[in-house]
Amino acid sequence: MGKNRFELVIFDCDGVLVDSEPILNRIFAETLTEAGFPITYAEVTQKFIGKSLKTCLEIIETSYNKPLPKNFVELCKEREIAPLQQELKPVPGISEVLEQITLPKCVASNSSHRHIQMVLKLTELLHQFDGNLYSANDVSRPKPFPDVYLYAAEQMNENPEDCVVIEDSVPGVQAASAAGMTVFGYAQHSDVSRQAAARLRTALFDAGAKIVFNDMRQLAQML
Ligand SMILES: [Mg+2]
Numbered sequence: 230m231g232k233n234r235f236e237l238v239i240f241d242c243d244g245v246l247v248d249s250e251p252i253l254n255r256i257f258a259e260t261l262t263e264a265g266f267p268i269t270y271a272e273v274t275q276k277f278i279g280k281s282l283k284t285c286l287e288i289i290e291t292s293y294n295k296p297l298p299k300n301f302v303e304l305c306k307e308r309e310i311a312p313l314q315q316e317l318k319p320v321p322g323i324s325e326v327l328e329q330i331t332l333p334k335c336v337a338s339n340s341s342h343r344h345i346q347m348v349l350k351l352t353e354l355l356h357q358f359d360g361n362l363y364s365a366n367d368v369s370r371p372k373p374f375p376d377v378y379l380y381a382a383e384q385m386n387e388n389p390e391d392c393v394v395i396e397d398s399v400p401g402v403q404a405a406s407a408a409g410m411t412v413f414g415y416a417q418h419s420d421v422s423r424q425a426a427a428r429l430r431t432a433l434f435d436a437g438a439k440i441v442f443n444d445m446r447q448l449a450q451m452l
Pocket residue numbers: 241242243244245396397398401
């Protein structure tokens with residue numbers, strides 16, 4: 230110890246930097262309901278917490294025993310834009326933490342460059358990353374595969390074992406673990422029941438998180 234353990238901090242975007250999950254879950258529930266797959270916001274947060282979008286869509290198709298519309302995902306993405314522009318907030322404490330961190334930092338997300346740029350601009354976090362934004366669209370496979378994390382480390386000239394990743398989802402933790410990086414799981418509990426929060430903690434540990442924390446203000450001390 231004594232010296233810094235890490236050379237690079239890699240942040241997931243949605244749910245770690247910006248509080249987009251409640252908005253995205255609401256739009257997901259509304260779009261599903263209108264497409265003939267009725268579901269409430271509460272059910273979406275309870276059932277799908279910690280699961281990948283692909284898994285969620287499979288569960289829905291299985292439980293209703295019919296396929297989703299072909300353009301369903303694009304439809305959600307289109308409908309997300311206006312509410313994100315009106316309601317999106319940074320994750321509590323993240324602005325201060327990003328100011329405090331002296332290590333190099335970057336973003337690695339499953340979302341498109343367009344989405345990453347938009348949400349970071351809306352929350353005034355974009356300037357913290359010096360253009361070091363990496364999207365799963367830059368690589369062949371999205372999280373839970375390690376590609377986007379390995380790509381980010383390579384672009385930043387760091388070895389995976391010197392990187393620490395901040396992630397809020399199970400597929401994201403799996404991706405960073407598979408890349409050979411240390412993962413800190415962020416589990417914000419404001420929006421879910423205690424049971425769901427406990428399940429998510431367990432799921433993040435099972436996926437390979439070394440630490441699970443729920444207050445972003447703690448992060449600077451953990452590095
Ligand atoms: Mg996330």
